[in-house]
Amino acid sequence: MKRSGRRPGNQDTRTSILEVARRTFAEKGFDKASIRAIAGDAGVDPALVHHYFGTKEKLFLEVMNAPINPGELIPQALAGPREEAGIRLIRMALSVWDSPAGTAALAMFRSALSNEWTARLLREFVVTQILRRAVRELIVDPEEAPLRSALVATQIAGLMVVRYVLRLEPVASADPELLATMIGPNIQRFLDEPLD
Amino acid sequence: MKRSGRRPGNQDTRTSILEVARRTFAEKGFDKASIRAIAGDAGVDPALVHHYFGTKEKLFLEVMNAPINPGELIPQALAGPREEAGIRLIRMALSVWDSPAGTAALAMFRSALSNEWTARLLREFVVTQILRRAVRELIVDPEEAPLRSALVATQIAGLMVVRYVLRLEPVASADPELLATMIGPNIQRFLDEPLD
DNA sequence: CGATGAGTTCAACGCTAGATGAATTACTTC
DNA sequence: GAAGTAATTCATCTAGCGTTGAACTCATCG
Known part of the structure; x- marks a missing residue:
């Protein structure tokens, strides 16, 4: 043939x-x-x-x-009232991953979960491209920034794992806006609340 | 030889x-x-x-x-004032995974992240052995139970991913008690706060 | 038309994996 | 002490992987 x-x-x-x-x-x-x-x-x-x-x-x-350049997304997620940043972060994250362009991000994440080389790539990328840019505008005390941003990372990573990797219902097929209003305030708390 | x-x-x-x-x-x-x-x-x-x-x-x-039987842990985590259940959950989860007995749980989780067969096993196990037992005592409206417990799962799974899989600092080596007081209230919110 | 080069496949190498069946050694029982 | 069974290794099969170098076919330009 x-x-x-x-x-x-x-x-x-x-x-x-x-x-x-x-x-x-x-x-x-x-x-x-x-x-x-x-x-x-x-x-x-x-x-x-x-x-x-x-x-x-x-x-x-x-x-x-190609498709991963947070240069545009980050400012977009930051624009708006400070006290709704958490909701906007979740909303934006979901809209990115659900879109075709988010396939690359998902590939990166999935790979990082089981491969050391890609895990290093992801850490590098997240730390230098996302956290440093986003967090400096959201977190007041720079000394607390590493912990606070890592806590934010736990909630976002967990959402990815449950929704896209484990596909646990009803989160797997829940409406993004519902998830944003439910999870957003928790992100907000990681950003604002005192670290006992 | x-x-x-x-x-x-x-x-x-x-x-x-x-x-x-x-x-x-x-x-x-x-x-x-x-x-x-x-x-x-x-x-x-x-x-x-x-x-x-x-x-x-x-x-x-x-x-x-052998080592995974939540029959004892769950009641232990539930015993105590209702409004501190979130903190107790995180505290117990961390103490289990950090202990030698938690190795199996970690094995299960790690495997589920990249293997379909083990992912099914984990979903089955989590839903029937953990969520159904724990959640019925913590969540008032049974209709909301699936969503609320899945949201709790996002935060807990995210903590595992960041602390044990990606090993992102400072969460990777943070004091369990600090993590419990920081994250616990967010769990609590998933259990109690109205679902807008 | 003929030559050059890019696109494409073929066949093979070296490696690692899970699995299997026969052969070897030790313990147990009568 | 001979028979039988359990523990252990050996050699081997099959399947899939990433990678490589040579061979083949088409498009393009002189």
Whole structure:
């Protein structure tokens, strides 16, 4: 059936491999997303993936590259009354992850849960790209910033785990706005309440 | 050096395999904990593991069997003033996971994050063994119980992820009592506050 | 038309994994 | 002490992984 050699026509195979890879990394995480499976889903030989991206890790980095730039989101989440920042954070997080663009973020998170290399990538990214930017505007005492932001991280990570990884109902399919009003105030408390 | 055949003396190899397995599953999760590595750490041939436990999945079930029985813990966590239940929950959770007995729970959780089969096991276990017992005593309106308990689960799961899996400081090495007083009230809010 | 190069597949290597069946050694019982 | 059974290892099978180098086919440009 499928002959060897170049295919007729002009198709951007490289991009379609990237799309399949993003989806697959998000569904299975770094380790279980095999290059062979990605190639198969893209209708392509595994060797072609290496031809374009070199190694599996470079492919992962390429997948992460494009869609994650918190440069726009963070200010957007911060704009608004200070005492509703918690709600806005949850609302924005959910809208990002539920969107197609959030697939990369989910891939990153899922991978970080079981792979040391991607876990380091995520820590690095979260700390330098998100926490440092967001937290300095929200937390008054800079000395308390690391603890407070890590506490915020527990609630947000837990929401991701329950909604997207474990898929525990009714949170898995709950309305984002309901979740925002329920969880937001708890985020707010991590930001504001005194650390006994 | 190491000859074939039965070893001299009376040693309970089966049990020591189980201990190594529990530790290994907790550290690496189901998928990355290889039978070969477990056997190696236990100073034993991989085939012996199969001889005792049949398959990797049966070994995992055996590991889970003994130490997880919430029959005693739950009432203990519930005993006390109603309005401090949140703090007691966090305090107890941390004391369980930090203890050697909590290794199995950690193994279960870690595995569930990347393996579908263990994720189903965990959902089943959490829902039938923990939530149903604990929540009926804490949540007034039974209609709200599923959502409220799932919200509690987000905060607790997030704490596990940040403290034990991602090991994000300062939560990773924070004093349990501090975490309890910081996080407990948020749990309390999930239990009590009206669901807007 | 012919050459060059990019796109693509083929076949294979080296590795790790879970699993299996036969062979080897020790303990137990009569 | 011989028979039988339990504990243990050995060698091996099958399957999947990431990766590599060579071979093949098409598009493009002179």
